[in-house]
Amino acid sequence: xxxxxxxxxxxxxxxxxxxxxxxxxxxxxxxxxxxxxxxxxxxxxxxxxxxxxxxxxxxxxxxxxxxxxxxxxxxxxxxxxxxxxxxxxxxxxxxxxxxxxxxxxxxxxxxxxxxxxxxxxxxxxxxxxxxxxxxxxxxxxxxxx
Amino acid sequence: xxxxxxxxxxxxxxxxxxxxxxxxxxxxxxxxxxxxxxxxxxxxxxxxxxxxxxxxxxxxxxxxxxxxxxxxxxxxxxxxxxxxxxxxxxxxxxxxxxxxxxxxxxxxxxxxxxxxxxxxxxxxxxxxxxxxxxxxxxxxxxxxxxxxxxxxxxxxxxxxxxxxxxxxxxxxxxxxxxxxxxxxxxxxxxxxxxxxxxxxxxxxxxxxxxxxxxxxxxxxxxxxxxxxxxxxxxxxxxxxxxxxxxxxxxxxxxxxxxxxxxxxxxxxxxxxxxxxxxxxxxxxxxxxxxxxxxxxxxxxxxxxxxxxxxxxxxxxxxx
Numbered sequence: 001x002x003x004x005x006x007x008x009x010x011x012x013x014x015x016x017x018x019x020x021x022x023x024x025x026x027x028x029x030x031x032x033x034x035x036x037x038x039x040x041x042x043x044x045x046x047x048x049x050x051x052x053x054x055x056x057x058x059x060x061x062x063x064x065x066x067x068x069x070x071x072x073x074x075x076x077x078x079x080x081x082x083x084x085x086x087x088x089x090x091x092x093x094x095x096x097x098x099x100x101x102x103x104x105x106x107x108x109x110x111x112x113x114x115x116x117x118x119x120x121x122x123x124x125x126x127x128x129x130x131x132x133x134x135x136x137x138x139x140x141x142x143x144x145x
Numbered sequence: 146x147x148x149x150x151x152x153x154x155x156x157x158x159x160x161x162x163x164x165x166x167x168x169x170x171x172x173x174x175x176x177x178x179x180x181x182x183x184x185x186x187x188x189x190x191x192x193x194x195x196x197x198x199x200x201x202x203x204x205x206x207x208x209x210x211x212x213x214x215x216x217x218x219x220x221x222x223x224x225x226x227x228x229x230x231x232x233x234x235x236x237x238x239x240x241x242x243x244x245x246x247x248x249x250x251x252x253x254x255x256x257x258x259x260x261x262x263x264x265x266x267x268x269x270x271x272x273x274x275x276x277x278x279x280x281x282x283x284x285x286x287x288x289x290x291x292x293x294x295x296x297x298x299x300x301x302x303x304x305x306x307x308x309x310x311x312x313x314x315x316x317x318x319x320x321x322x323x324x325x326x327x328x329x330x331x332x333x334x335x336x337x338x339x340x341x342x343x344x345x346x347x348x349x350x351x352x353x354x355x356x357x358x359x360x361x362x363x364x365x366x367x368x369x370x371x372x373x374x375x376x377x378x379x380x381x382x383x384x385x386x387x388x389x390x391x392x393x394x395x396x397x398x399x400x401x402x403x404x405x406x407x408x409x410x411x412x413x414x415x416x417x418x419x420x421x422x423x424x425x426x427x428x429x430x431x432x433x434x435x436x437x438x439x440x441x442x443x444x445x446x447x448x449x450x451x452x453x454x455x456x457x458x459x460x461x462x463x464x
Binding site for chain 1: 173174175201203205207215217219221237243247248255257260261263264269293301303325327329336429430431432433463
């Protein structure tokens with residue numbers, strides 16, 4: 001039987017890996033009684049909020065960002081037109097013990113979040129960054145088309 | 146199918162699947178390589194060695210079936226980074242389902258008793274450091290069907306049955322069983338596990354293992370107590386033992402220590418194994434570290450003693 005050359009094997013593996021996927025897990029978790037968590041997204045720095053209108057006691061409407069649960073994220077559908085969200089990811093500009101990801105890398109991750117929230121597309125309302133310890137959070141605020 | 150082609154086939158399938166709908170697919174793994182100087186009196190080795198330390202690569206993923214059910218899969222292979230062994234050897238590989246009712250999987254996997262060790266083994270996968278050098282019960286078995294309950298206020302149960310498929314005349318679905326009851330909160334975890342007739346042919350054992358770990362300040366202290374015997378009473382083998390370990394972070398460093406001992410009695414002959422291990426990790430970032438360790442295991446069999454020593458430095462990269 002034809003044996004695949006090692007270099008071709010590495011190439012095939014790398015083709016998968018270059019499809020940007022952030023490792024939101026610890027590979028060693030799979031060897032513990034928490035093995036089932038290996039199939040859950042566990043990135044604590046990845047957050048999503050939906051901006052909703054809130055009526056205050058003075059009847060003056062304002063918007064506020066409310067956290068969106070993971071279940072709600074997965075239920076996002078075509079009916080999201082007009083909804084506004086904030087999403088964030090953590091990145092570092094130098095060596096960090098908290099995140100291995102660069103600003104460039106988390107842009108890809110944010111786009112994946114936004115595509116999930118707004119299947120019909122989105123427009124970016126705002127983009128900003130806030131320091132956290134030695135790292136940064138990159139935020140996008142978006143509205144679904 | 147050529148065994149060595151299997152990982153490539155999985156990778157190729159993943160590439161193709163990524164262009165169509167196939168749920169989440171992730172390639173993951175870790176490379177852990179160390180340069181060790183060994184002095185093993187038990188086999189006469191006295192040399193420098195490069196070790197792969199259970200480096201691995203795997204593919205995992207899930208496919209949503211409905212809101213409360215998804216199919217899950219994982220194919221993980223140990224890789225020989227240093228080239229001493231086969232490029233790939235099978236680790237945990239399974240298919241299954243996951244939902245709010247728990248997780249069910251079938252394939253080849255570590256038993257609940259093995260997984261109960263958690264992170265108490267501070268030198269897991271390292272030559273002469275892993276607790277498998279002194280304790281039985283570190284089994285990854287074929288033909289395992291395993292279920293884990295959802296988390297119930299910190300409690301969960303993991304239960305597995307292992308059909309023997311005719312070996313030793315056993316033809317049932319639960320010829321071997323492995324069960325673990327565990328509790329975990331932010332500062333404390335404990336697991337009680339039991340194996341019944343689990344292990345390779347000729348080495349099957351009934352084992353009870355109790356493991357606990359507690360956070361003390363920034364550090365962690367863990368303990369493992371175990372008692373077991375061969376499943377076949379004709380073998381007349383018994384083993385008991387315990388292990389204490391701890392780690393403490395100082396900046397980017399994590400200092401680790403471990404002491405364990407087991408007493409095995411086989412046909413009236415005593416074998417005592419005692420391990421002392423010390424080590425330090427230096428975290429480069431969230432997914433990589435440098436490390437160094439020393440481990441000594443002293444074996445004493447019927448008054449004849451032999452010591453295995455190892456000193457190693459290495460690095461680990463997770464991806």
